[in-house]
Amino acid sequence: MSTLLSLRDVWVEYGDKIVIEKLNLEIEARSFVSVIGPSGAGKSSFLRLILGQEAPTRGAITLDGSPLTPECGPDRGVVFQRYSVFPHLSVLRNTMFGMECAQAPLSARLFGAARRKAQEEAIAMLTSVGLGDSLHLYPAQMSGGMQQRLAIAQALIKRPRILLLDEPFGALDPGIRADMHALIRSLWREYSLTIIMVTHDIREAFALGTRVLALDKRRHDPHAPHRFGATAIYDLPLRNRIEPASESITIDDMGNN
The missing domain is CATH 3.40.50.300 (P-loop containing nucleotide triphosphate hydrolases)
Incomplete structure (x- = not known):
């Protein structure tokens, strides 16, 4: 390597x-x-x-x-011990937020085809971390492990190398x-990450x-x-x-x- x-x-x-x-x-x-x-x-x-x-x-x-x-x-993406999620956004919106900020920095909102594409990518990422059935939950409704899965999805949605x-x-x-150990090993291999x-x-x-x-x-x-x-x-x-x-x-x- x-x-x-x-x-x-x-x-x-x-x-x-x-x-x-x-x-x-x-x-x-x-x-x-x-x-x-x-x-x-x-x-x-x-x-x-x-x-x-x-x-x-x-x-x-x-x-x-x-x-x-x-x-x-x-x-480069980062995941901290304390869950870095937005309490006022749903699981899906939390994951989409990074893409929205990158593609529409002034409004932080996407529309039309761009929004549908971002939503599809976010759903696929959330499914890969085991949150595919929790798209519309809010952080207060989630366990600590679920919130950490969400934080990992947020970090990986931009496809970081590190x-x-x-x-x-x-x-x-x-x-x-x-x-979570099993999950991070799987994601490491699946996305060819350097961790x-x-x-x-x-x-x-x-x-x-x-x-x-x-x-x-x-x-x-x-x-x-x-x-x-x-x-x-x-x-x-x-x-x-x-x-x-x-x-x-x-x-x-x-x-x-």
Whole structure:
């Protein structure tokens, strides 16, 4: 597989605080990268860099060999732990909204043939995430798992090449989480996605990923903890797949054992 995303000597600094330092990564197309690490290890900053919400202080990020501009583009979608859905819109309108904004930025409404085409695409996407029978429900009428399926449909409707997942299943109970694991694996294959997922769940990271990336600080100074940033301390390609377990192990759990 070819390199899709490249980070070369990337630093993220806020004033005199260093969050990420000397991060060098090559991420292949269609890979599933699980990102783990303790709180404060720069995982959220890492996702914001790739999403385009911020630029690195130093270093370069390229997508398909071209510089990644600090703006959110349609080639990258994101799903957060907290459901990013619009409570006043139905499931179908929630999913259509992104297409309407892209095609009619002033009115955010489509009409005629364009609307019918967008609706057909939205229904197909909702069917693929298991919400084909819930088109006219509103978020308040839906379970947490259903709302997260809707958030995934919203992210995928624009056909992004990279899907970013920020603790997407952390608020779900174990049974629903197992269903969501199966769903995201299926969508990953069906849409040929490159997925980058931040998680505190070690089993989840190994069960879903083709690669596990651990971010943490290599150096610690108790007198000036802000002067050292996180980088990739482990980068593990996975050959064997591990099935999701019924219980979760977190970074904090490992530290307490």
